[in-house]
Amino acid sequence: MDSDGFATHSRDLQLVSFRETVRRYVIEADSWRLARSGELATALARPRVHFIYLHHVFDDEIEGFRRTLAEIQKTHHFVTYSQAVELVYAGNVDKPTVCVSFDDGLLSTLQASRVMDELGIKGCFFVCPAIVGEKKRAVVKRFAETRLQYPAMDVLDWSQCEDMLRRGHEIGSHTYSHPNMGDVSVEQAIDELQYSKEHLVRRLGGVSHFAWPSGRWANFGAHAAKAVFDLGYRSVASAVRGCHMPRATPVLPRQACLRRDHVMGSWPLHHNMYFLARSVRRAGPHDYEWPRSWMPTIMSERAASPTAPTGDGLSMAGAAH
Numbered sequence: 001m002d003s004d005g006f007a008t009h010s011r012d013l014q015l016v017s018f019r020e021t022v023r024r025y026v027i028e029a030d031s032w033r034l035a036r037s038g039e040l041a042t043a044l045a046r047p048r049v050h051f052i053y054l055h056h057v058f059d060d061e062i063e064g065f066r067r068t069l070a071e072i073q074k075t076h077h078f079v080t081y082s083q084a085v086e087l088v089y090a091g092n093v094d095k096p097t098v099c100v101s102f103d104d105g106l107l108s109t110l111q112a113s114r115v116m117d118e119l120g121i122k123g124c125f126f127v128c129p130a131i132v133g134e135k136k137r138a139v140v141k142r143f144a145e146t147r148l149q150y151p152a153m154d155v156l157d158w159s160q161c162e163d164m165l166r167r168g169h170e171i172g173s174h175t176y177s178h179p180n181m182g183d184v185s186v187e188q189a190i191d192e193l194q195y196s197k198e199h200l201v202r203r204l205g206g207v208s209h210f211a212w213p214s215g216r217w218a219n220f221g222a223h224a225a226k227a228v229f230d231l232g233y234r235s236v237a238s239a240v241r242g243c244h245m246p247r248a249t250p251v252l253p254r255q256a257c258l259r260r261d262h263v264m265g266s267w268p269l270h271h272n273m274y275f276l277a278r279s280v281r282r283a284g285p286h287d288y289e290w291p292r293s294w295m296p297t298i299m300s301e302r303a304a305s306p307t308a309p310t311g312d313g314l315s316m317a318g319a320a321h
């Protein structure tokens with residue numbers, strides 16, 4: 001931590017608990033078992049679209065991050081986020097395909113983007129316009145504590161976002177101010193999506209992709225999912241682990257919810273590869289789907305409106321999966 005209490009090193013965020021230690025042993029044992037039996041390589045060779053995401057890439061994580069991407073690159077084809085999204089919708093993916101994204105708009109991802117440039121990989125950075133370019137550290141700290149639930153970290157500013165766009169990366173929306181979208185009213189959820197889009201259009205010229213904060217089903221809802229597409233976003237990403245296997249028939253954007261696997265530069269390389277292989281082994285052809293109970297709302301014709309009846313939309317968030 002620095003003198004303001006901002007995290008500057010991966011250890012500033014690491015959990016040291018009995019549960020975490022046990023979890024690591026289980027992953028360690030299972031990853032070696034899969035590697036020795038050849039099942040890891042078999043899983044990773046399967047055609048699919050696999051989204052990986054991170055939050056931060058501190059100085060001490062840069063080499064681990066580079067090693068992870070380089071290892072994946074040996075057997076996978078990296079595409080841009082927009083290309084990956086279209087492949088999921090089309091369904092006809094014929095090789096192991098990966099793309100990288102980052103949540104929360106943290107400054108350390110700028111150096112990650114440069115490492116990616118060296119490897120010829122382009123990513124998508126999901127930002128919250130309410131905090132982009134905030135220079136007052138007390139404000140960033142309060143935002144981190146109340147909205148991100150982790151120690152404060154420096155954030156990207158708009159010129160750094162523009163710089164990444166110029167280098168071929170993409171900037172996506174992560175809501176306006178990172179609320180728990182499962183807790184807010186339908187009106188607030190729509191405002192978060194709309195303000196974020198307006199800011200990103202005004203500051204950067206446009207935005208296509210959205211990822212919701214915290215990424216679990218309980219942190220989102222059917223009305224919010226519908227609003228994202230009604231507002232013209234092209235895709236919605238969760239942080240539910242998984243990947244997208246080939247399909248015979250295409251789907252509409254609003255029929256699909258993207259799965260993403262979390263990796264970290266500070267985790268051992270074989271743990272990161274293990275998480276990818278585990279998702280492949282568990283994946284089914286319907287893993288692009290929303291919770292079934294959300295579908296009537298998401299597919300309904302009526303345009304989302306702040307004056308629309310609220311119903312029980314967001315309270316349904318935890319109902320399925």
Ligand SMILES: [Zn+2]
Nearest residue numbers: 103104213214
């Ligand atoms: Zn987030």
